[in-house]
Amino acid sequence: xxxxxLLSVKGVSKSFIGVKAVDNVNLEVMEGExxxxxxxxxxxxxxxxxxxxxxxxxxxxxxxxxxxxxxxxGPADALKAGISMIHQESSLVQQFTASENxxxxxxxxxxxxxxxxxxxxxxxxxxxxxxxxxxxLKYNMxxxxxxxxxxxxxxxxxxxxxNAKLIIMDEPTxxxxxxxxxxxxRIIRQLVEKNVAVIYISHKLDExxxxxxxxxxxxxxKYITTANVGDINRHQLVSFVVGRELxxxxxxxxSEIGETVLEVKKLTxxxxxxxxxxxxxxxxxxxxxxxxxxxxxxxAECIFGIEKADEGEILIDGxxxxxxxxxxxxxxxLGMVTEDRLRSGIIAQLSVLCNMTLAKLEKYCSKGLxxxxxxxxxxxxxxxxxxxxxxxxxxxxxxxSLSGGNQQKVIIGRWTLSTPRILILxxxxxxxxxxxxxxxxxxxxxxVKMGMSIILISSEMEEVLGMADRIIIMRDGQVVHxxxxxxxxxxxxxxxxxx
Amino acid sequence: MKNVKFNTEKIATFALNNxxxxxxxxxxxxxxxxxxxxLTGANLINVVRQACVLAIMGIGFTLLLSSGSMxxxxxxxMAMIGVVMALMxxxxxxxxxxxxxxxxxxxxxxxxxxxxxxxxxxxxxxxxLATGYIFTGIMWLISGGQSPAGINDWxxxxxxxxxxxxxxQIYLMVIIAIIFxxxxxxxxxxxxxxxxxxxxxAARICGININKNKYxxxxxxxxxxxxxxxxTTGRAASAQLSAGTDTAxxxxxxxxxxxxxxSGGIANVPGTVIGCLLIQVISNGLNLLDVNSNWHKVAKGVxxxxxxxxxxxxxxxxxxxxxxxxxxxxx
Ligand SMILES: Nc1ncnc2c1ncn2[C@@H]1O[C@H](COP(=O)(O)OP(=O)(O)OP(=O)(O)O)[C@@H](O)[C@H]1O
Ligand SMILES: [Mg+2]
Numbered sequence: 001x002x003x004x005x006l007l008s009v010k011g012v013s014k015s016f017i018g019v020k021a022v023d024n025v026n027l028e029v030m031e032g033e034x035x036x037x038x039x040x041x042x043x044x045x046x047x048x049x050x051x052x053x054x055x056x057x058x059x060x061x062x063x064x065x066x067x068x069x070x071x072x073x074g075p076a077d078a079l080k081a082g083i084s085m086i087h088q089e090s091s092l093v094q095q096f097t098a099s100e101n102x103x104x105x106x107x108x109x110x111x112x113x114x115x116x117x118x119x120x121x122x123x124x125x126x127x128x129x130x131x132x133x134x135x136x137l138k139y140n141m142x143x144x145x146x147x148x149x150x151x152x153x154x155x156x157x158x159x160x161x162x163n164a165k166l167i168i169m170d171e172p173t174x175x176x177x178x179x180x181x182x183x184x185x186r187i188i189r190q191l192v193e194k195n196v197a198v199i200y201i202s203h204k205l206d207e208x209x210x211x212x213x214x215x216x217x218x219x220x221x222k223y224i225t226t227a228n229v230g231d232i233n234r235h236q237l238v239s240f241v242v243g244r245e246l247x248x249x250x251x252x253x254x255s256e257i258g259e260t261v262l263e264v265k266k267l268t269x270x271x272x273x274x275x276x277x278x279x280x281x282x283x284x285x286x287x288x289x290x291x292x293x294x295x296x297x298x299x300a301e302c303i304f305g306i307e308k309a310d311e312g313e314i315l316i317d318g319x320x321x322x323x324x325x326x327x328x329x330x331x332x333x334l335g336m337v338t339e340d341r342l343r344s345g346i347i348a349q350l351s352v353l354c355n356m357t358l359a360k361l362e363k364y365c366s367k368g369l370x371x372x373x374x375x376x377x378x379x380x381x382x383x384x385x386x387x388x389x390x391x392x393x394x395x396x397x398x399x400x401s402l403s404g405g406n407q408q409k410v411i412i413g414r415w416t417l418s419t420p421r422i423l424i425l426x427x428x429x430x431x432x433x434x435x436x437x438x439x440x441x442x443x444x445x446x447x448v449k450m451g452m453s454i455i456l457i458s459s460e461m462e463e464v465l466g467m468a469d470r471i472i473i474m475r476d477g478q479v480v481h482x483x484x485x486x487x488x489x490x491x492x493x494x495x496x497x498x499x
Numbered sequence: 500m501k502n503v504k505f506n507t508e509k510i511a512t513f514a515l516n517n518x519x520x521x522x523x524x525x526x527x528x529x530x531x532x533x534x535x536x537x538l539t540g541a542n543l544i545n546v547v548r549q550a551c552v553l554a555i556m557g558i559g560f561t562l563l564l565s566s567g568s569m570x571x572x573x574x575x576x577m578a579m580i581g582v583v584m585a586l587m588x589x590x591x592x593x594x595x596x597x598x599x600x601x602x603x604x605x606x607x608x609x610x611x612x613x614x615x616x617x618x619x620x621x622x623x624x625x626x627x628l629a630t631g632y633i634f635t636g637i638m639w640l641i642s643g644g645q646s647p648a649g650i651n652d653w654x655x656x657x658x659x660x661x662x663x664x665x666x667x668q669i670y671l672m673v674i675i676a677i678i679f680x681x682x683x684x685x686x687x688x689x690x691x692x693x694x695x696x697x698x699x700x701a702a703r704i705c706g707i708n709i710n711k712n713k714y715x716x717x718x719x720x721x722x723x724x725x726x727x728x729x730x731t732t733g734r735a736a737s738a739q740l741s742a743g744t745d746t747a748x749x750x751x752x753x754x755x756x757x758x759x760x761x762s763g764g765i766a767n768v769p770g771t772v773i774g775c776l777l778i779q780v781i782s783n784g785l786n787l788l789d790v791n792s793n794w795h796k797v798a799k800g801v802x803x804x805x806x807x808x809x810x811x812x813x814x815x816x817x818x819x820x821x822x823x824x825x826x827x828x829x830x
Contacts, residue, residue, distance in 0.1 A: 347697035349764030
């Protein structure tokens with residue numbers, strides 16, 4: 001069945017100012033195939049997909065779809081031809097319901113005399129949710145009030161709803177936990193049965209090896225190779241991606257664990273989590289495992305003063321503190337990389353430089369009038385770009401012209417520059433390639449060695465198991481288990497997280 | 500060869516980053532051909548002088564807009580301050596007190612707006628439309644419907660006086676422009692303001708005290724409004740009851756033409772000054788050419804449209820140009 005070519009990209013190139021983002025690249029996808037696309041941050045994967053989808057215009061090369069050469073003028077053409085795309089960054093309308101989002105641009109089918117039959121539309125939505133067994137979703141849920149994971153599922157369903165022959169998924173699982181990844185895989189298998197092809201972009205190579213039939217690798221804007229997933233192992237794939245041998249993804253070093261720096265007692269936020277107690281020691285990495293929606297991020301947000309806790313107590317160095325705002329938290333030596341890079345991380349209009357120094361700009365300012373010392377600021381930023389290996393042309397380019405993974409690195413850089421004593425990392429390596437991931441893990445090790453303490457929230461069990469000294473597992477807003485690194489296994493984490 | 504190309508690119512970039520300036524030059528050249536009176540020292544100084552009030556408002560507004568706020572009541576407030584100060588002057592109060600009260604009303608008025616917006620989480624656009632009515636109403640109430648005329652010399656000096664042959668208000672405008680450029684580009688406060696305009700939530704998480712900064716920005720804009728009110732009143736030697744009618748819209752237009760977008764996160768103070776000059780040059784030119792004054796508004800509208808088109812399309816063009824050059828170099 002999988003021998004008819006559906007999509008063929010030949011020698012396509014695209015340049016932006018200062019970079020050739022896609023350089024003479026190929027890609028071939030069969031009907032009913034799940035085709036993995038992997039590569040480092042900034043390798044040009046998203047750009048290539050945008051070229052296929054008609055969001056961007058290619059400079060040269062040709063694209064064939066369904067036997068014909070195509071020149072889409074915009075996504076509307078691509079959708080009509082039978083290609084839909086789930087973007088790396090959410091493209092849902094926040095103020096709309098799930099149902100309204102899913103059929104956005106396709107309302108025609110529910111129209112009669114120019115009026116949309118909302119009832120029919122909502123029923124169609126519910127039918128899709130039922131078909132794919134997504135019982136946690138409701139057709140009338142408001143996107144702005146839904147979790148990232150639910151939003152992601154809505155995006156998937158929107159792509160499916162258009163009856164596309166090819167669905168491009170740009171890092172669809174970066175905000176999903178394992179349970180939801182399983183759901184997504186089930187959906188993909190259902191699609192394949194209908195002979196739909198899927199392009200699957202991910203930095204999680206295990207997923208690629210699980211779900212894909214073939215995988216194409218890109219590096220430094222160039223096409224490297226395509227392989228049958230059955231013919232290669234993980235190790236080979238990793239070295240294709242990074243272009244060298246990479247042995248240890250979790251370079252955990254033993255650091256000296258000292259006195260308690262942060263103690264949380266019976267922290268409660270009604271409707272989100274309750275009676276959460278734990279302590280964090282100097283030099284320790286404390287992992288928080290659990291599913292999306294278990295309340296881990298909410299706990300972190302309360303500690304950092306983004307939200308207010310209803311009950312409970314927070315102690316820093318043994319002293320009870322009231323943290324009313326993030327600025328309070330920063331004064332107490334806290335730092336936090338939030339989960340949602342787009343909504344609460346990057347400031348799109350500002351440069352890489354401005355974004356990076358924002359959390360503690362006063363470090364580079366004179367006393368009194370707070371005039372910025374440009375030289376000091378630049379040298380700190382340049383050094384950080386080097387240590388984090390961020391792919392930028394220029395520190396003054398706006399942050400939104402970076403690839404997703406590199407944006408994430410800038411945000412991590414922002415908080416390392418603020419030199420906190422306690423750093424909260426909420427899904428810090430989301431969307432980050434294997435090579436950089438191992439770098440960031442190495443940095444975490446380096447920080448705790450210097451006496452910092454880290455709270456690591458991650459939906460990736462391997463990351464928690466690989467990096468944390470102690471692990472707290474949360475479920476339904478409560479701590480259900482705490483264990484030391486030595487005693488933890490995938491099975492233990494999994495069983496407590498699922499309950 | 501290569502060097503030549505590089506330069507064209509540089510010139511084009513400069514032109515598009517300063518499109519208001521280019522428009523200004525083009526229109527000025529046309530006007531100096533069309534009217535012999537345009538390119539005279541007296542007329543030019545007059546144009547700049549007339550642009551000052553708008554520029555002083557616009558510079559403050561550049562900060563306000565780029566930090567993600569909006570205020571449509573500034574014009575109404577300006578008119579109200581003018582009346583308050585003129586009435587006090589007629590009543591014989593000491594200038595220091597008058598200026599003090601003027602500043603207090605300006606700062607207080609905009610902080611009041613900020614208070615309502617921040618406390619009740621209201622959209623600034625609508626709220627300030629409402630408070631604008633209130634300010635105008637108060638102005639009519641206290642003035643009794645007559646513009647208080649016959650102000651003292653010190654007051655007139657602010658609007659009419661010259662230092663070394665150049666009107667005082669031009670000095671005011673230049674000084675304010677320099678201070679604001681510095682404030683926005685070089686200080687922590689400026690950077691924080693832009694961050695707030697770009698992404699409020701992210702800014703808060705970075706430890707920026709949003710509330711405090713919003714009040715500071717409102718206060719600064721309030722002070723600018725007071726200065727503008729003093730210049731307007733002094734220039735006409737009487738408070739202008741209708742001074743505020745179009746001011747907010749003119750200000751926003753000048754700011755946007757100058758390259759500060761409505762969406763926040765980006766500020767261009769020199770651009771704002773150029774934008775104000777552009778608007779003033781157009782109406783001055785039309786005056787000199789004896790065009791019916793109703794056409795002035797049409798012309799203003801057209802210029803705004805052209806500027807915005809240049810803004811959006813120009814960036815595209817320049818990017819294509821650059822990419823082409825870079826690929827040529829690479830090959
Ligand atoms: N609009 C733009 N302007 C300038 N450069 C851009 C733009 N969009 C992308 N780039 C650059 O193109 C390169 C490829 O980016 P792309 O987003 O395709 O990478 P990616 O492979 O999807 O990376 P990631 O895994 O981090 O998402 C990067 O160097 C990026 O900085
Ligand atoms: Mg990408």
